[in-house]
Amino acid sequence: MHPVVARVTERIVQRSADTRGAYLAGIDAMIARKPAQDRMGCANLAHAYAALPGADKFKITVEKAPNIGVVTAYNDMLSAHQPYQSYPAVLRDEAAQHGATVQVAGGVPAMCDGVTQGTPGMELSLFSRDAIAMATAVALSHDVFDGALLLGVCDKIVPGLLIGALHYGHLPCVFVPAGPMGTGLSNKDKSKVREQYAQGLVGRDELLKAESAAYHSPGTCTFYGTANSNQMLLEAMGLHVPGAAFAPPGTEEREAFTRQAVRTVLDIGKRGARFAPIGRVVDERCIVNAMVALLATGGSTNHLIHWVAIARSAGILIDWSDFDELSSAVPLLARVYPNGDADVNQFQAAGGPAWILRELLSGGFMHPDVMSVNTGGIAAGGQGAPAVSGDETVLRPVTRPFSPTGGLRLLQGRLGRAVIKVSAVPEDRHIIEAPARVFDSQEALLAAFAAGEVQQDMVAVVRFQGPQANGMPELHKLTPPLAVLQNQGFKVALVTDGRMSGASGKVPAAIHVTPEALAGGPLAKVLDGDIVRVDAVAGTLDVLVDEATWAARPVAPYTAPPATGFGRELFTNFRRHAGGAEQGACTWL
Ligand SMILES: O=C(O)[C@H](O)[C@@H](O)[C@H](O)[C@H](O)COP(=O)(O)O
Numbered sequence: 072m073h074p075v076v077a078r079v080t081e082r083i084v085q086r087s088a089d090t091r092g093a094y095l096a097g098i099d100a101m102i103a104r105k106p107a108q109d110r111m112g113c114a115n116l117a118h119a120y121a122a123l124p125g126a127d128k129f130k131i132t133v134e135k136a137p138n139i140g141v142v143t144a145y146n147d148m149l150s151a152h153q154p155y156q157s158y159p160a161v162l163r164d165e166a167a168q169h170g171a172t173v174q175v176a177g178g179v180p181a182m183c184d185g186v187t188q189g190t191p192g193m194e195l196s197l198f199s200r201d202a203i204a205m206a207t208a209v210a211l212s213h214d215v216f217d218g219a220l221l222l223g224v225c226d227k228i229v230p231g232l233l234i235g236a237l238h239y240g241h242l243p244c245v246f247v248p249a250g251p252m253g254t255g256l257s258n259k260d261k262s263k264v265r266e267q268y269a270q271g272l273v274g275r276d277e278l279l280k281a282e283s284a285a286y287h288s289p290g291t292c293t294f295y296g297t298a299n300s301n302q303m304l305l306e307a308m309g310l311h312v313p314g315a316a317f318a319p320p321g322t323e324e325r326e327a328f329t330r331q332a333v334r335t336v337l338d339i340g341k342r343g344a345r346f347a348p349i350g351r352v353v354d355e356r357c358i359v360n361a362m363v364a365l366l367a368t369g370g371s372t373n374h375l376i377h378w379v380a381i382a383r384s385a386g387i388l389i390d391w392s393d394f395d396e397l398s399s400a401v402p403l404l405a406r407v408y409p410n411g412d413a414d415v416n417q418f419q420a421a422g423g424p425a426w427i428l429r430e431l432l433s434g435g436f437m438h439p440d441v442m443s444v445n446t447g448g449i450a451a452g453g454q455g456a457p458a459v460s461g462d463e464t465v466l467r468p469v470t471r472p473f474s475p476t477g478g479l480r481l482l483q484g485r486l487g488r489a490v491i492k493v494s495a496v497p498e499d500r501h502i503i504e505a506p507a508r509v510f511d512s513q514e515a516l517l518a519a520f521a522a523g524e525v526q527q528d529m530v531a532v533v534r535f536q537g538p539q540a541n542g543m544p545e546l547h548k549l550t551p552p553l554a555v556l557q558n559q560g561f562k563v564a565l566v567t568d569g570r571m572s573g574a575s576g577k578v579p580a581a582i583h584v585t586p587e588a589l590a591g592g593p594l595a596k597v598l599d600g601d602i603v604r605v606d607a608v609a610g611t612l613d614v615l616v617d618e619a620t621w622a623a624r625p626v627a628p629y630t631a632p633p634a635t636g637f638g639r640e641l642f643t644n645f646r647r648h649a650g651g652a653e654q655g656a657c658t659w660l
């Protein structure tokens with residue numbers, strides 16, 4: 072085991088001793104209960120099984136066959152989730168072949184960040200994660216299940232499902248992915264057209280044609296953003312059937328993985344070959360394995376928020392210093408857009424998650440001895456990896472990584488604590504020192520760009536974008552104009568208490584600044600013209616103003632209009648109770 076991984080793991084175990092102990096005691100009490108058929112009232116059971124076919128009623132009540140709950144994020148709005156429409160019938164059929172039953176326990180909401188990017192709906196995006204967790208809990212609260220199958224792929228949906236399922240940690244759970252769409256217009260070429268549009272060189276028709284050629288059919292978008300980072304991390308946590316992440320939707324291979332997920336959740340049930348409740352599968356080593364996989368692949372910055380919340384749901388306490396210390400030792404093994412030109416289909420063809428797991432295990436960067444849903448633990452996830460990389464521009468061995476350190480860094484200094492994805496930023500942009508231009512909304516920066524007012528070296532400070540202010544939206548629409556300025560030779564960086572998409576990356580961005588401006592964070596004191604230094608090498612985020620001046624600086628007022636419309640009023644309490652980004656922006660603690 073690499074000493075840094077061992078040290079960080081031990082620190083997390085120590086830090087989490089009390090919360091993890093209480094968590095495990097809680098799930099042990101739930102595990103000790105009798106099966107639902109013997110535990111619940113007759114009316115409760117009759118209601119639960121009323122709509123089942125007679126044969127299934129008999130199986131459950133007389134044979135006491137395992138009953139699997141399905142929590143599904145199916146809808147037609149996320150191309151990645153549209154394939155789930157047909158899954159319940161397949162799951163039921165496979166379960167019946169093994170003497171078990173399946174009930175759809177409930178649905179959860181799912182937002183497509185691509186549809187809402189740059190619109191008011193994006194202000195619901197982060198909080199939809201906890202709404203999904205709540206909906207997962209509501210689904211599983213029927214409490215008649217011996218295990219659960221979790222159907223979700225995208226950004227906040229996997230984190231929400233996992234947070235919710237971990238609050239039922241006594242249940243064996245398996246995630247069931249649906250796979251990526253085929254490769255269309257490359258992400259690089261799509262981004263080029265966007266930058267041309269931002270400069271007024273092409274019109275909407277041309278842009279729509281390009282976007283539609285990139286996003287063209289059922290399946291997950293092919294960049295390595297938050298959704299596909301979810302898939303990689305679930306493989307690293309042993310919560311998938313190994314290799315299930317990136318088989319294309321609508322194929323025999325995909326259906327075979329889906330059916331194997333049913334057999335797996337039965338295998339790890341109380342009456343299966345080896346009991347593996349999700350609350351025990353997700354332990355400190357499992358969480359560290361996910362952190363390592365994120366860093367080794369330059370995964371989404373969103374997971375520096377979501378995986379903190381997920382770990383917390385299992386009684387495990389992690390923070391950005393843990394990520395940063397791991398990043399100092401974990402090598403970068405993959406270059407997938409935005410960290411490179413390849414897409415997730417080319418990543419899979421070159422060796423995919425199996426390559427990443429095999430290489431990280433061989434280098435001592437991952438814990439092999441973890442419980443997982445499949446026999447053979449994490450090593451099973453590495454089986455089938457090619458002996459050599461199928462494409463060395465996409466995947467490298469741990470002996471010759473793209474970089475000796477991971478793709479994400481912690482920045483800290485007078486402006487607070489922030490994170491930056493360096494794996495996607497050109498080397499000569501890892502340190503930016505320039506005058507601040509301060510904006511209280513992304514729209515204000517976009518308008519300034521359109522008016523030609525920011526043709527300069529600048530650190531764009533976009534503040535009041537934190538969880539308590541407006542739900543911490545992704546500010547991904549800022550990528551094209553900032554990239555245009557960067558391509559024109561200006562030194563530009565973004566500093567914000569908001570988020571960026573997992574698909575963002577070429578412009579240096581210090582994001583998730585904590586504490587957020589509305590919570591007294593220092594960003595509220597920055598003025599146009601202040602010299603700000605974003606230093607991803609030293610890991611610092613500073614404003615070069617003398618101490619006395621800075622101390623005397625007033626805090627800018629929050630002047631945004633009240634969050635009404637698009638249902639934002641319904642999330643008032645989420646904004647009031649949201650924790651800081653580094654604490655996972657949890658709204659329930
Ligand atoms: O975190 C993410 O990965 C993003 O939220 C992603 O899910 C979202 O869809 C982006 O907006 C896609 O990128 P474009 O907006 O560039 O298509």
Ligand code: SF4
Binds near residue numbers: 149150185226291292
């Ligand atoms: S990856 Fe993003 S844009 Fe694509 S379906 Fe998922 S949420 Fe929507």
